Amino acid sequence: MTLPDVYSAEPIPAAAQAEVERLLKTGDLFRYTASQDAPVALLESEFSELLGSKYALAVSSCSAALFLSLKALDLPRDAKVLIPGFTFAAVPSSVVHADCVPVLCEVGGNYRIEIADFAARLDDVQAVIISHMRGHTSDMDAIMALCDAKNIPVIEDAAHSVGTTWHGRNIGTIGKIGCFSFQSYKLLNSGEGGILVTDDADLVARAVIMSGAYEHNWQKHKAKPGDNTSDLANAFARWQNKLPLYNLRLSNLSAAIIRPQLAELPRRIRDGRANHDYVADKLNQNAWISVPPKLAPEERAPDSIQFNLQGMSGNQVAAYQQAAQNRGIKVQVFGASQDNARAFWNWQFLGETPNLPQTRKMLMHACDVRLPARLTRPELDVIACTLLDAMDDVMLPTAAE
Numbered sequence: 001m002t003l004p005d006v007y008s009a010e011p012i013p014a015a016a017q018a019e020v021e022r023l024l025k026t027g028d029l030f031r032y033t034a035s036q037d038a039p040v041a042l043l044e045s046e047f048s049e050l051l052g053s054k055y056a057l058a059v060s061s062c063s064a065a066l067f068l069s070l071k072a073l074d075l076p077r078d079a080k081v082l083i084p085g086f087t088f089a090a091v092p093s094s095v096v097h098a099d100c101v102p103v104l105c106e107v108g109g110n111y112r113i114e115i116a117d118f119a120a121r122l123d124d125v126q127a128v129i130i131s132h133m134r135g136h137t138s139d140m141d142a143i144m145a146l147c148d149a150k151n152i153p154v155i156e157d158a159a160h161s162v163g164t165t166w167h168g169r170n171i172g173t174i175g176k177i178g179c180f181s182f183q184s185y186k187l188l189n190s191g192e193g194g195i196l197v198t199d200d201a202d203l204v205a206r207a208v209i210m211s212g213a214y215e216h217n218w219q220k221h222k223a224k225p226g227d228n229t230s231d232l233a234n235a236f237a238r239w240q241n242k243l244p245l246y247n248l249r250l251s252n253l254s255a256a257i258i259r260p261q262l263a264e265l266p267r268r269i270r271d272g273r274a275n276h277d278y279v280a281d282k283l284n285q286n287a288w289i290s291v292p293p294k295l296a297p298e299e300r301a302p303d304s305i306q307f308n309l310q311g312m313s314g315n316q317v318a319a320y321q322q323a324a325q326n327r328g329i330k331v332q333v334f335g336a337s338q339d340n341a342r343a344f345w346n347w348q349f350l351g352e353t354p355n356l357p358q359t360r361k362m363l364m365h366a367c368d369v370r371l372p373a374r375l376t377r378p379e380l381d382v383i384a385c386t387l388l389d390a391m392d393d394v395m396l397p398t399a400a401e
């Protein structure tokens with residue numbers, strides 16, 4: 001059997017196609033044209049309902065959501081923002097965009113923040129962004145306890161974590177603000193797009209205005225039915241005309257493409273998790289490969305798998321990548337290419353990048369393979385077998401410690 005295509009997204013649901021067709025006929029593509037119930041506004045109320053948060057603001061990308069979150073927090077110029085040393089380059093970029101200074105902390109072999117190092121760097125930090133990279137959730141109990149004790153706001157970069165829960169609570173609703181992506185490689189796909197969620201009326205009002213709700217367009221952002229409406233109205237009145245407009249809005253077309261996918265989420269989460277665990281069990285049989293387990297409070301929603309090549313030298317890691325390539329699978333090792341956007345030493349726009357030996361070691365041994373929810377068991381078998389056969393090409397099966 002040939003290897004499946006792991007890059008294509010799922011087709012956009014027929015209901016979305018019909019709604020896009022309707023919008024194209026009316027030309028009503030701007031979120032603030034309609035007096036109410038624009039697709040973007042409906043997406044916001046559906047998403048906040050789904051997540052269990054009070055407010056949601058849909059914007060042009062998760063990066064825009066992260067930038068607006070930092071701006072909404074009203075951090076002074078050059079404020080230090082602590083971020084993990086393992087994240088996507090868009091995260092330090094959003095910090096730079098907000099005129100703040102990223103401070104990086106160590107990430108361990110399980111792709112999660114090293115709490116001792118995180119705590120040690122927290123002292124002169126004014127905000128924190130937790131990137132749940134590839135959906136791997138860092139210890140949010142420890143992080144929230146440390147940050148709450150110092151009154152440091154936590155932004156969750158849940159770009160790739162929709163559907164993941166921590167003690168049963170949705171990732172993205174634990175910190176002060178959570179940010180999600182609708183870019184095509186995430187579980188909800190509109191090509192581009194993002195959304196932020198929060199329970200804080202003042203923060204959302206600031207973010208709404210700065211996202212481009214000019215004049216009185218903020219009136220089209222409502223509290224949820226049954227919620228106190230005056231908190232939000234008062235916050236908007238407070239910030240009227242006081243903030244710059246960065247115009248990072250989402251179009252009605254993108255919202256129309258996302259909305260019917262919300263109903264697909266439970267299936268994508270269930271199948272993605274089952275696929276991941278099925279392949280992880282097979283890979284963990286090999287002594288050279290280790291898929292780190294999830295943390296106990298976490299229920300994951302993966303659409304890819306990460307595994308560490310343990311006890312292998314740099315040359316052996318490269319040989320494994322080549323062997324997998326020869327067998328038709330592209331295995332990305334985060335730190336092993338010149339330009340990977342998830343390797344912190346490639347973020348040269350920061351000037352000097354710090355020395356994070358643990359994170360570096362992880363990045364040099366951590367492999368990344370896409371595993372979309374739509375794959376079938378036979379397709380997963382082919383992927384797992386190929387990954388294991390490639391290991392047999394380069395390492396002796398019995399020699400691992």
Ligand SMILES: *Cc1c(COP(=O)(O)O)cnc(C)c1O
Nearest residue numbers: 061062063088090159160181183
């Ligand atoms: C995709 C991703 C982003 C960026 O999202 P955009 O919507 O493309 O801006 C940020 N952080 C993480 C962890 C991501 O996976």
